[in-house]
Amino acid sequence: MLEAGEDSTEALTWLQANWGTLRPLRHVSVRALPDRRARRHVKVMYEFWSADWSPWQAFVRLQSEWRELVFDIRPHYDFVNKPGGQ
Template sequence: MTRVQETKRLPESGGGAGQEAGAAPTEVLAPAHTDWLYHHLRVTGDAAEVAAFRGAAAGAGVIPWQHSLGRAEEDWFHLLVAPPPPLTRSLSLEGARILAGQLRTAAEARLRLVAERSGESRASLLDLHRLLPVPEAILRLGPEHSEARTWLWERWGTTEALRHVVELPVPKRGQPPKRDPGLLWLGFWSADWTPWPAIQQLRERWPGLRIAVQPHYDDP
C-alpha cells in the first residue's frame, strides 16, 4: 500500500511538543500495530561533507527514555490477577504484586542501561536521536505519553527509532566494503511512515548535500 505524506517546514527541535494556545491537537497517524516499512537513503556530495554527515549520524539507534514505570507495574499486576481467557490466574494476589514489581525493576534497569550507553555507542549508522535529539523533558514522559508521541510525529515523522540500518550494498562475506567517499547509501526500517519531517530538517541543516529517501513498499 502506497503511503503519501506531504513535507512541511517544521520548528527546530527543542522543548516540548509546544502546541500553540487554542491550536487543535496534532493527530499522530500511527496504527495500533506498527507497520515497519523498508527504505533506502542516499546522501551524496563532497567527500568531506559526506564523511562529516556519516560521523554525525552514527549513534546507538535507540531513544533513551527515562520515565518511571509505575503505571506499567499496575497494568502488569492487573493482567496477572485477571488474565484474558482462555488463560487462568496461577498466582496469588501477593505473588502477582511481587512479580509485577520485579518486572518494573528489571525494565527500569534496562532503561537506565540504554540511557547510559546511548551516548557512547555508534552501532547504528542513522540515529535520529543523534541528529535530531529528543529533549530531556520529552524523554522523561515515556514512549506512550501523548506529548512524547506528538513530538516524535512532528519532528521525525515516525514514533520509533529507525531499525536495522545497514550500509549498501552489503558486502559479501569475507570481502571488505567498497565505498565511494562521496556517497553514503543506507537501508533502514521505519515505523509506519517515511520520516519526512526528519529528512526535511537534515536537508536544511546540510544544504551542500543531496539527501534522497525512497520507500520500498514491496521489499520482503
C-alpha cells in the same frame, strides 16, 4: 544514534525529536561509497525498516542546514511475505 538499536530509550527519544517518527527503525545499515563524479565527495546509504513513513522531518532539517546535500528516498515494500502478496 540509529545503531543504538530499537530497544534504546535514548534512540527512540532522539528519533521522535529529530525525525518525527514514533516507532523504532529496524534493520539499520550504513554504507559509504566513494562518489567518482567529484573529488572529496562520498555517497552514504542508510537502509532501514520503518513502521512510519519516511523520516521527512530529518530531511527538511538537514537540507536547511546543508543545501548541497542530495536526498534520494526509495521505499521498498515487502509484499511477498504477506498473505495474498505476489
